[in-house]
Amino acid sequence: MPPFDKEFFATDRLDLAPHNLFDLVDRLDGLAPGFAAIAQPRVHFAVDGVLEADWSRDLATASEVIVLPRVGGG
Amino acid sequence: MPSTAFHAPDSVEDVVALLAADPTARPLGGGTDLIVQMRSGRLAPGSVVDFKRIAGMTGVRREGDGFVIGAATPCTALKADAALAAAWPGVVEAANLIGSVQVRNRATMAGNLCNASPAADSVPALIAAGATCVVAGPSGKREVPVQEIPVAPGKTSLAPGEFVVEIRLPARPEGGGDAYLRSTPRTEMDIAVVGAGVSLVLDADGTCTSARVALGAVGPTVVLVEEAGKALVGTKLDDDALAAMSRAVQAASNPIDDKRGSVSYRKAMAGVLARRAALIAATRAGAKA
Amino acid sequence: MNAPETMKQFRPKEFRHVGTRPVRPDGVDKVTGRALYGPDFKAPGMLWGAIVRSPHPHARIVSIDTKKAESLPGVKAVATGKDFPTLQSLVMHVGEGASDIVHVARNCLALDKVLYEGHAVAAVAATTPEIAREAAGLIAVEYEELPFVLGLEEALAEGAPLLHDDVFTKGVDPKPDKPSNASMRVEMGGGDVEGALAGAAVTVTGRYTMEPVHQGYIEPHACVASWGGDGQAQIWCSSQGHFAVRSLTASVLALPQADIRVMPLEIGGGFGGKTTIYLEPVAMILSKKSGRPVRLAMTREEVFRATGPAPGAVIDVRIGADADGTLVAADVEFKYHSGAYPAVDAGAGVASAIGHYKIANTRVVGTEVLCNRPAAKAYRAPGAPQVNFAVESAVDELAGKLGIDPLELRLKNAAVEGDPQTSGVPWGRIGWVECLEAAKAHPHWSAPLGPNQGRGLAGGYWGNYGGPSTVVVSLTEDGTFTVTTGSPDIGGSRAAMAIMAAETLGVPYEQVRCVIADTSSIGFSMVTGGSRTTFATGKAVVEAAREVKQVLCSRAAKMWNVAEDAVEWQDGEMVCTAGEKEGTRITVAQIAPRVAFMSGPVSCVAGINAAGWLPGFGLHICDTEVDTETGHVKIVRYTAIQDVGTAIHPDYVEGQIQGGAVQGIGWALNETYIYGENGKLDNPGFLDYRMPVASDLPMIDAVVVEVPNPDHPYGVKGVGEVPIVPPLAAVANAIHAATGKRLNSLPMSPDRVYAALHPEG
């Protein structure tokens, strides 16, 4: 999850079981305070290989979330 | 911020009086340099004196076999004069490399000359052609070779109250031809990184009897390189002669490094462009001889 | 000409409107001069503003004396950075990337320090533009000059002048305890890069460099702001996103967003550079102080000195391959200018570097570097062209060393659906291989070359985007439709929206008109940028149009007293398909006047967060002819092939591809920021910032490949960004093919090409 691994978590993998991406952000913020403040402007999530725009989606059946830098456009 | 006055007198005397009265006053021909300089704050003239409304300032007329070009004649009008374009194609082409069509519909060779940029496109061609200009001033009119007008970047030899009223080109010599080439990164809308004007005369068997080579953007002013012309005279523009001319051109080049080109590139291009221009001029001379 | 054959090949089904080329609805206004752009708007009683800018690249502001300016007759207000409210750090993303609003505010008007030549320090508003300019000249700013730094490596060197003492490099572990000009570092990849490179049959190594370039939109920034005594304000401006203007302006002025109404004027080009704000809050402050509307507009020189260039770069690449051409390892490390404030192109650069190839061992590292230049902003596929230039040049060099055709090498290693990107996320249904196959089949690829000519090719990609958009589709009283969006139309998107609505509704194109509403008249929509608008706003158009059909069918059912599911929508008519009224029909024009006599007007809104976007891929072929005596490079033929998903309006799809390719050609050949040793920009105008002119170019053959996006009702992927990615390397590779010389430094201007050809000088 570069650059957030080094910037926040000092690890590249975490085992969590959030019910959705809002919940994931809260949990990550608990591990590394400040993450929630930058999550919306700087982070994209890919859930099981697909970029997920809806943070309220149920993650019960998901197995992997990749944390990516958010890319804008020109 | 003092504002600028605008005058459009209808006589040369009035222009001279207005220019003499205010050393910051500027004559206005096409205005394509003046307005840009005023807008950027580089120039804040007390007044602008538009001389385009004076009779005879715009247009090309014949005087004997020579040509008299009014100082307010836009560059595109030169192309429209078939006799001028046939006699001095290098000059006409040089003037029609400046800016864009829009710019050339306003810009004049006199303005190009008096803006005194070393990169002015029409000036090397005019100097190569042996052009003169008529200057009007408080003490009347005088005729001077074109190369005596610019003295440094942005500076001319014109005295207070003086302005150029016409540019004169001699008759095309028998067996004569001229050409001007420049190097620019873009095909249009650009300032010469280097410019080279060549005017030469070939005799019936193709031997060069006289040649003038002038360079732009390789020094503080456009320069006439007499050694380069000499290198061609007496030759049939063979490779050795052209190489000698290119060496003379490079030796006379003393350019600066700036945003438009490096010293080494400018020197190299001066040699290449002068050679190519000489060949075009020779073709024209041969075609017309 | 363009290649309709290729389009047919991939088109899944016939559409009635999608894929046609009708005249755009805003066309007549734009060819007659009636359309109003940013600098065209005037408000009654308006004042004219002017901005004072720093002559120094780096300096502390000791004092600003505005007394003389304020006492000049006609001057109504003066503003400095102190007029902004005290702001807390808050990172926002409005489209181009994340920005801290403190930095956004400081970039509009400096406080304490100026960070680049041209940095705004004060502003005035007066009754005429002449008085405003004069007053600006009377504002006395005392500076304490500081050492400055422009270069990437210089800015990272020990002891370099520090721009911000509160910026610590993000993305490094452990967290740094000292501030740095490196604002961010992003590293991705996996595998054993060093081992694989050591074992590779062939490797290439190169360093590639370039200075910043500008977006070069022809319309300078301009706005009018009117801030009333009740706290409510209106702003008229052109931008790529008036909602972004609203949110950023509200944030830096600590205002409720509902109090600001931003009116979108026509926009004269953006290319990413108009996804932020420069003037709006300053005009707001001047308006509040003067009690009058205030206009601020930039000159071209101000645009060059103070608005967002794309970052320059230093890029180191190592790539290794097996003897059969299988790419086994890639190591890419780049540094990008972020200019005066932290920017965000590194992440995009990392994502855009090598993902188009299957490579088992990769390491991609990007670093953002602060320096005393204008704050870098998004420019078309932000962050991608720079690194792509390096990678696609290196791949070309590798093909040469391997003795493999460069197109075949790319095909052999091309990523397909399911292959992992550098981040590990697998690619969706991408059309990269289809582009390569189209190139192979294109006559350009096998056409003979003349003397001093060479052919190069390069491929590239961009992730594209979706995100939030709001659309309202309304039925008028006569049965025609209006489509209202919040997405500025930079290049014909009104036409695309009308086509998609007409397709969905099954009505003629001319019966659907599209307008762009202000921020108070439609729900939130993200910027027009990232190649998202036809995809995301288009999806919202289709959703709203579908709902309109559903509502009208249920109205018809009620009218006929039949079950709702007995009415179907067929080509703009409602048809009863069951029961005793079977076969009864009513046209939209017939029902439209009646809806007000039922439960009310029909107007459906779709506010969506569009998901399912897919990346675009392109492959460009370039023929150059090099004058070996002068170094001049002429583009003699150019073909740009791109998978767009589906081309809604092919004219504007081709136009995007052609325009992007030419911007890339300009970047490759002549465009560059030139700074003097004094830290000041030496070419702040179109004369010496040399964008291509018409006579520099051939026709650009845009070949549209259509591998539809299954997650868009008409298959759209997005177009605008991709075409600027491949040209830098395509031109460089063509110059190499023509001359045998590889130019690793942009621009490849005549003097540089000459120097490469004549190393003796």
Add this chain to the structure above:
Amino acid sequence: MSKIHVSTTLNGDAAEFLCDPSASLLDALRDELGLTGSKEGCGSGDCGACTVVLDGEMVCSCLVFAAEAEGGTIQTIEGVAESAVLHPVQQKFLEHGALQCGFCTPGFIVAAKALLDRNPDPTETEVRYWLAGNLCRCTGYDKIVRAVMDAAAELRQDRPSERTPA
């Protein structure tokens, strides 16, 4: 400094305005006469967005003092469409999609019409060099050149195809 009174013929009609002595013709058109179709992209004659025809020749109106227009005849983009229908150049720009943002379009149309007024059958190269003073950043010029060539072909046929009301 007091303002200068200027009388002109503008798009066929008499027009008068007052201008600052140092104001450009473009300033006068946009700010005094309310004709904002001519655009300012650079103010230095390098982009052509302000192209107008002055006394029969196309010029950058940013490189002309407003006062110089005294007694002159000016045609701007607002006067290109005659008799309430688009000029063929305008029509072909629409049909070819030769505009994206449209900001440079007025300057291109005035310049292209000026070309076709004097050269009814230009080559592609002639079109490209004639239009080299007009910068377009969106289109890459391809569709613009095609539109101008197509407009020329139509004008040569003297068979006006269907034209859109202006």
